[in-house]
Amino acid sequence: MPKNFIKELEWRGMIHDIMPGTEEALMKEMAAGYIGFDPTADSLHIGSLVQIMTLVHFQKAGHKPIALVGGATGMVGDPSGKSQERNLLDEETLQHNVECVRKQLERFLDFDCGENSAEMVNNYDWFKDMSFLEFIRDVGKHISINYMLAKDSVKSRMETGMSFTEFSYQLVQGYDFYYLNKHKNCIVQLGGSDQWGNIVTGTELIRRKSGNEAYAVTTPLIKKADGTKFGKTEGGNVWLDSKRTSPYKFYQYWLNSSDEDAENYIKIFTLKSKEEIENLIKEHREAPHLRILQKTLAEDVTNRVHGKKQLQTAIAASKILFGKSTEEDLKSLSEEDFFAVFEGVPKATISRDEIQNGLGMIDALSAKTGFLKSNGEARRELKGNAISVNKTKVKEDFVITPEHLINDKYILIGKGKKNNYILIVE
Template structure:
């Protein structure tokens, strides 16, 4: 497989330095992308450089994933409007461990000739003195050159500290070190990294007398102009299931528009061109079935989480839209249950009262505001219009106890097709 051709048809090339394609055709190359451990998890924006590394390896090249323990102490100013909060060494080490586990889901770290490696720039930067760095690195890149980069220019009016200004030099030195010690000849990243990456190619040329290359992928925006990777509520969509549940993760991809789906299929899946074009054709014939969105959500959810998490997310979606079973509901984790029914009104009932059993009508009309009266609740139950935990209620004289609790905490009531109410044991 030709790496550049693969990226080109997928729309994953924004900028590339001259000679890169020819270099890659000569044989196996070593290339890297960087991930700063400034958070406990990667988010779906990081999936773009991850996919670059995946395609790089699939095309016979050797990928390096740099999890920057040193640069994570500084914080990249690219795309940021203000200074980051500095993290402690302990926080960075914890974040590194988490991110390494996430990267291992995507790249092959076996002992093959083009096996991936995770590298940490703290290993080679921690022992360099400030004076040595200024003499050996700083003299090769002028302030004028560094000021011309967008990551610095965009922050100049608001102000940028020397700490963040120096980030460009640190990243440039990373490329130089990997070039000298790992035979690394190409660095990849998002288009906002172009300035930092080309500073690295310049340092390799000036300090090492060598030739290296840069490749960036476009930064994604949605068809409505909103930032890709944010939920409707404005939260980031994380790869860590404790920060974004598999259900919410699955729903993010399911909710993408018909305009965005073809682009997202090309960038975030490993489906072939023919497979994607077939999905587009079938989708055009039956748009209401959301064939592209289903294929996208399945592929990415399984890769980031697991097949069982994907199946659970599908079942959870069916629960919300009336097709799920009581068995599927009872299997939900508390996190997924709350994600599905976010915003649904709740009432609290003491666990002691539930232990002894609470009359159903009292629960629906007095302990909660689901019904205005016991009579209204009794009539709808008689008509078959009330469900408890996805099972139709037929007996209005029923007593409800703790055996009905989901995750030992919740009972879900449904009135009609779309009206839900949650009783929480407290």
């Protein structure tokens, strides 16, 4: 007897839309459900984390989650939410992306837990041998143009134009659902709210072709209280791949959530129970400055995505960068730890001679290193008391000498609270 998956999502605020009858169908017996992931890049970003969590809950409720990586759909391009025709990725890149995304997804689900073990599929497997004629006869025949035209993803593009390729997308995805329904007894498709149209084309196709009932659940678009886009920083997307977004930055992203957002995120992105979360929220409201919610959230998510070791480094890095650490603390770090902490921080190398005679701050910030755009900017920041060397604020007349070197090799320059640069001497 499965647990109530829908109720679980509901209190977490993870349901945007749901097809009538879904809850009943899922309560009856163990079912399979799937979510598709687009291989548009070689890593997923935290936007996809919502979908991943949905699958995790699905499995925890006793159902069988199927993660589909869209090798075939990726070749077509989903027009949902896109105002313009997209460029197609070449096959090689796509193949590479499929592999990477697959590996990432594998970390989150249990693939060996008996009958509701997770499964990973690639729709390229069933599309690669299908001919065009076969597709338009067996699939296209069941869905009318009128029906397809009524979709938002198509309607909104009537003015600007849309290729036949993208127009057909909903059928391709619809067929995925049909295929999984037929071969893996998959009765529900989950996804982001922008996927509603595509999912419904799938349930429609299933009903017409095989007479089965199929269901849909979509999750809301995650919003930030200040109106900016979730998952974006000045540096771009927040990715799950540590090569693209360092675990430290990843941890920081969650830690910097506003109070309001943190209350929502902790429900969506952690597996903590309702009671636990309610207690945390209560505790947080009593002592907001401790930021219990943000810390719990950041630790939980970073741990799940990057593992314990990376989380420890991220926490250590945060303490060093934001705590009351001193030059002594920096010097006590091993070289390995130092570079782990400052991974992703801009670095520049200068020769030992330059520092031997003393290196002026303007040269250190701009002329010799390019950390800042111009000498003028360097001068302004220095005047504004924004620059620190090895965690100590410095003035314009400060001169860097070999005795400031950490491990006789590098120097940490900071601008404000959040920007750091490393000067390496060789």
